[in-house]
Amino acid sequence: MSSSSPSPSARRSRSPFARPSADDGPRATFGQLMPYLFEQKRVLVPILALSLLGALTSLAQPLLVAELIQRVQSGGVLGVIVWLLVALVVVSSLASGFEHYLLQRTGEGVVLSSRRRLVARMLHLPIAQFDARRTGDLVSRVGSDTTLLRAVLTQGLVEAVGGALTFVGALVAMLVIDPVLLGLTLLVVLVSIAVVALLAGRIRIASQRAQAKVGDLTAALERAISSVRTVRAAGATDREIAEVDGHATEAWRRGLDVARVSALVVPVAGVAMQLSLLVVLGVGGFRVAAGQLDISGLVAFIMFLFMLIMPLGQAIGAVTATSQALGALGRIQEIIDLPQETDGDAALAAAHAGGRADPAAPAVEFRDVRFRYPHDVVRARRTEPEAPLAADSAAPDTHAPAPAAGSATGSGAGAGIAADRPWVLDGVGFTVARGRRTALVGPSGAGKSTILGLIERFYDPQEGAILLDGVDIRALERTELRSRIGYVEQDAPVLAGSLRDNLLLGRADASDDECVEVLERVNLGEVLHRSADGLSTPVGEQGVLLSGGERQRLAIGRALLSTAPILLLDESTSSLDGLNEQLMRDALDAAAAERTMIVIAHRLSTVVDSDSIVVVEHGRVLGSGTHSELVETVPLYRDLARHQLLV
Numbered sequence: 001m002s003s004s005s006p007s008p009s010a011r012r013s014r015s016p017f018a019r020p021s022a023d024d025g026p027r028a029t030f031g032q033l034m035p036y037l038f039e040q041k042r043v044l045v046p047i048l049a050l051s052l053l054g055a056l057t058s059l060a061q062p063l064l065v066a067e068l069i070q071r072v073q074s075g076g077v078l079g080v081i082v083w084l085l086v087a088l089v090v091v092s093s094l095a096s097g098f099e100h101y102l103l104q105r106t107g108e109g110v111v112l113s114s115r116r117r118l119v120a121r122m123l124h125l126p127i128a129q130f131d132a133r134r135t136g137d138l139v140s141r142v143g144s145d146t147t148l149l150r151a152v153l154t155q156g157l158v159e160a161v162g163g164a165l166t167f168v169g170a171l172v173a174m175l176v177i178d179p180v181l182l183g184l185t186l187l188v189v190l191v192s193i194a195v196v197a198l199l200a201g202r203i204r205i206a207s208q209r210a211q212a213k214v215g216d217l218t219a220a221l222e223r224a225i226s227s228v229r230t231v232r233a234a235g236a237t238d239r240e241i242a243e244v245d246g247h248a249t250e251a252w253r254r255g256l257d258v259a260r261v262s263a264l265v266v267p268v269a270g271v272a273m274q275l276s277l278l279v280v281l282g283v284g285g286f287r288v289a290a291g292q293l294d295i296s297g298l299v300a301f302i303m304f305l306f307m308l309i310m311p312l313g314q315a316i317g318a319v320t321a322t323s324q325a326l327g328a329l330g331r332i333q334e335i336i337d338l339p340q341e342t343d344g345d346a347a348l349a350a351a352h353a354g355g356r357a358d359p360a361a362p363a364v365e366f367r368d369v370r371f372r373y374p375h376d377v378v379r380a381r382r383t384e385p386e387a388p389l390a391a392d393s394a395a396p397d398t399h400a401p402a403p404a405a406g407s408a409t410g411s412g413a414g415a416g417i418a419a420d421r422p423w424v425l426d427g428v429g430f431t432v433a434r435g436r437r438t439a440l441v442g443p444s445g446a447g448k449s450t451i452l453g454l455i456e457r458f459y460d461p462q463e464g465a466i467l468l469d470g471v472d473i474r475a476l477e478r479t480e481l482r483s484r485i486g487y488v489e490q491d492a493p494v495l496a497g498s499l500r501d502n503l504l505l506g507r508a509d510a511s512d513d514e515c516v517e518v519l520e521r522v523n524l525g526e527v528l529h530r531s532a533d534g535l536s537t538p539v540g541e542q543g544v545l546l547s548g549g550e551r552q553r554l555a556i557g558r559a560l561l562s563t564a565p566i567l568l569l570d571e572s573t574s575s576l577d578g579l580n581e582q583l584m585r586d587a588l589d590a591a592a593a594e595r596t597m598i599v600i601a602h603r604l605s606t607v608v609d610s611d612s613i614v615v616v617e618h619g620r621v622l623g624s625g626t627h628s629e630l631v632e633t634v635p636l637y638r639d640l641a642r643h644q645l646l647v
């Protein structure tokens, strides 16, 4: 994990007053905000109407006051005017209260739709993006950045529309009352508008940096919480607290940056207000004394002046809120704009007879597969935590739309892949017979999990092909491909929720009886009866209420419940005691009875009786065959077997 001190590039671009530059992270334009606002158009119309009503009732007030003063001076009737004034005040207050509620409601609507859109895109991103990005940062984009969009409506745009009408109305009225006084007032006002416009870009950048720091904070916290046992056991709690604290402080500092830039706006508005008032009072008083303006005109002019300045304040609020929202929207759009996992390749599908299975072909075949993880992913993992991934280059699938030059995605061999890094898989070829159990064995880091990941199409190989029932997997729709495969991953294959929730992930329409039956088959009947809740027994975050062996067996149960004819199992590296190992072997036998199975085995004892064993080392296949054949022919396998006391 990076330390909490900012990277050199972050330090360089630290000042909130710095000019916007290309390094300032993803940018969002005002146009990108529009769809979110447009979605709310049905509520926006009444809000705008209320805002305009508020503006009109405000504008009418100075005119009535001027009339009132004149009637007082001339001894006219006051009753109607006074009642009209009271009615205007009541109507404008009620309108603004209702408008406030509708605005808040609409703001929440914008947050909801941005969250929905973001989550729907995020969970469809290629696996490479999840490998490269920090979970906490992604969580923070959904939880925190989206809330900043709310302010655009609540403090921003819509009020500014009503404000604009008040502004123009006041301007016209002031022009009629005294053009000279208006000219002087406008001079002051225009200077302040120019200053605010200059500050808007700075606010957006400062806000974006602050949000990125909140992302870092969430990522650090997520890390500390998800590995709390390791942290506690290592006595590293205080260090983790310091780490999270460092990020919190950094987020606070960046928050202060935002406060500092937006605070500059306040004196600008204050100076504009006070200066213009002083000018109007001074010059206006002089003109009244000279008989160029009467007193009711001056009072009305001053009231209109407030109406001119008030929307200016609103506009300033709108600029601040919108700039912050654009900063957050940049981070949201960055994820939304990333390419999604693409689906089956039409040309390949045609070449493979429309993706039709060949019953004579092996269930799974690797043909001379060469693969490296995309370098962008590796770089992002290892170096600059803030570095935004280039949208195109991080997309790992070979058939992503229009892969950019220099990306790892081109179908050309290793396009954009750093040539100095060794292949993770270097010419891997093997076949898996239908309905049989095949084991992958080899040292840690040999590439075994990568092989399973490629079958699932989490990544696509740069060279060679992987076939399922004789069909190149790239010719299949991903959903179709994955529906044919059950996958039990090595780590944390259990989700928070109940036993039932975990099983239904395999097949949503499975009945309780089927769930119970499958739990018995993977020797988890005892867990089921341990609690009165039965299938509703919670299994906790990452399945912590279950032992390592139980977690794996529950995940196998889930795969069994699905009707997938192929099962990929990345056996847990955690050691199992004798009884658990036997239970696991039974579960595997139950799984293997009906389907093709590929098992990554860390204990040879669980796979010695496999139909075929493939030995992998440094991304190459050293040999394949049965246990007794491999003991004779592959020295590495013989060593492994001897080490694990099997020969």
Ligand SMILES: Nc1ncnc2c1ncn2[C@@H]1O[C@H](COP(=O)(O)OP(=O)(O)OP(=O)(O)O)[C@@H](O)[C@H]1O
Pocket (backbone or CB within 6 Å): 131, 373, 377, 378, 424, 442, 443, 444, 445, 446, 447, 448, 449, 450, 451
């Ligand atoms: N998502 C990833 N991004 C970049 N490199 C990766 C990624 N996953 C694995 N690697 C690298 O690829 C190589 C093969 O890893 P893999 O997990 O396939 O090995 P393995 O044989 O399954 O190991 P083990 O038995 O320890 O689980 C390793 O050098 C690993 O560091």
